[in-house]
Amino acid sequence: MKICAAVRWILCASVVLTISGARAETDAELLARAHAIHDRVITIDTHVDIPPDFSTDAYDMMKPGPRGQQVHLPTLSSGGLDAPFLIVFVEQGERTTAGCAKALADAFVKFAAIHKLTEQLYPDKIELAVSAADVRRIHAAGKKVALIGMENGFSMGKDLRLLDQFHDYGARYFGLVHNGHNDLADSAQPDKKRNEPASEWNGISPLGKQVGKRLNELGIMVDVSHSSDKATHDILAASKAPVIASHSGVKGVYDHPRNLSDENLEGIKRSGGVVQIIAFDTYLHTQTPEKAEAIKALSQEMGMKTRDDMLKMTADQSKAYDARMAEIDKMWPKANVRDYVDHIDYAVRKIGVDHVGISSDFNGGGGIDGWSNAGETFNVTLELVKRGYSEGDIAKIWGGNLLRVMEQVQKLAIKQKTP
Template sequence: MDQMMTPFKSTTAGLVSVLALAACQTATSQEPVAEPDFMEQHQGLIILDTHLDTPANLVQPGFDIMERHDAALDYSQVDWPRMEEGGLDGGWWVLYTPQGPLDERSYQLTRDVAIMRAVAVREMVAANPDEFEMADTAADARRIANEGKKVVMMSIENSYPLGTDVSLLETFYNLGVRMVGPVHFRNNQFADSGTDIQQAYGGLSPLGEELVREANRLGMVLDGSHAADDVFDDLIELSGAPIILSHSGTSAIYMHPRNIDDERLRTLAEHGGVIQINALGSYLKQFPENPERDAAMRAMRAEFSTSPADMTEEEYEVYIARRNEVDAQFPPERADFEDFMEQLLHALRVIGPEHVGIGPDWDGGGGVIGLEDVSDYPAITQRLLDEGYSWDDIGNIMGGNSLRVLEAAESHAAELAAAATTE
């Protein structure tokens, strides 16, 4: 038996040697296949932010979206060079107006401000057609991003400019608005705010319910950020399409009226919605009182008789220099990257990467130490990889989920239109 096995072993060993040599020769005759590096894969993602407050900067004197700015000097966080550095493909550019009196004259004035902000966004696109393009649909957004240009859709933060005429929402839709939030810091004609002292309606007003129906008809995404919890509940119940929280946080990590509890997070996911985690420090953690800074900021504002948007370029430079002085003398308390990630990772644990995204509130007060402006998006991607999330997960978090919600709104609008034609 042993004598019979010897030649067999010898033959087998020879065959293995021949195969090994052949494999070696094949390997050396071909170029090694290099894995894409981190930045290549990061830049390959479609990264869309659901709350860019940058239109407020577009109307500032001397601001040029094509120039690289410095958040430490002029407080701006979004421009084309930094979008390129961070891999940000664009997103929803915000038409924000502060809450004012509930009367017809105030509605008209605020409506005009909101329309002019929309015009400023469209002028940015028209002036830079090789870098920016308006997207009417989710499919447009994907195409534009894949072509290397920046995606521009608009959103309304605070529906106050609509007055009591919900049909005006279609005018904003035609201007490029694809997301609408009913309310901001104070109750208005549509809904209760999460940060007002006392609720007026216990959720949406009857006019707010009309707003939901009109947004559904048009294919706009409804945004529950800033809304009271009862408004969130009403949006979930009344909207035929998933809703979004464009820049919010979780109250399990930090209890704040702007943040949402885990039960509602799960409800949001069950209805196909998404929470986009913001990076505004006061929604991430509690800060100690800073009365000296508060007094210095009040005194600074009293020095200037006009708002920054109405200043000349020279006046605005003086204003920014004065604000830098206050910050240097009385530095603001700030949250850091870990505070932001604690919120993001908690939401991911509760409802998963199919229902969570990023909405730091750039140019609207967001930004933390380590996440200063849009050039810092790679830090989020790297941390998610370190936490074990796949590139597919990160693709959903960075833009895929928000596009899915927009697609659902578009599909629901198409269903409503089809049903209306058969009646």
């Protein structure tokens, strides 16, 4: 029996011995190491959408509901996702006084819902951070961290003073534009329904330039995601502080209007900023026109005209929609975590590990095979570990870089305000 055991040991050992004699890691050991790293690093996701009825019974962060929302406090815990940026997003509406007023009101509803979450509903579980130091303190105290990002500068209309108010409410990044051009900048995706030209401002507008300056002064990170290539270039040229792309992919892997060109990746690096790679199926890999048509037809059939329509679906609608989407995904598979990390790898090779981070776009169309909700967040770390990233690199990618940028942007703001 002893000989058998010895032979077994030798056979086993031969499997895990490398040529150099060092023992290679087994799959179980790699998994355990990845779990340990995932537990130790602060994981920040810079883009999680919330619907207008966030923090009501329709979307209670403690109660995973039937509506297919992808982020809840229990899943943040089980998935080891520490700090989501919750997004004050507004749809691009008519650029009229009434349209702007509606957008501002919609933005205030979302700000209020986030403050209700952290101050009234679950202050013992999640707290709002307005600085990198806050993020570290709240995380060390064992709570989840909420941060606020704004998507679509349409919410400020043409009133620059509102930026101060947004800052007071906790906004720490601000994206000038969404789908469709606005008064601040050209969008990466002009609104076809409004017959918009490819460009309205040839980049950013004079007002957009003033917005960038004021954001720098306030210490709010400027976000180029959704901006056209030229607008991104203009923002990078104008900003005196590091710039972020809060949720974008890279054109070098898949050429999509929402992804960053090599030139703009370099610009973000030069600014000292960070690109937060997005887990959004259609930006990560080639999508067949047939799949796009099938999704469009399904959305039309179910009356889902806007993203907020999607987020406000009833339980029954959501169930029906998910079932139909599952059929579509079966025919044309979604991107997976490997496809996702291909974009991270590319950005790291191009601009270095100090300038790359992570975002899901959960509740806003994001979510891929293997990272389809907050509960599956570990899979991203596992893939990074499999590809040879060190713990130090993973800590940077998962949040260290973003915190560095946030700190620098706020330091510069203080300098600009103090003569």
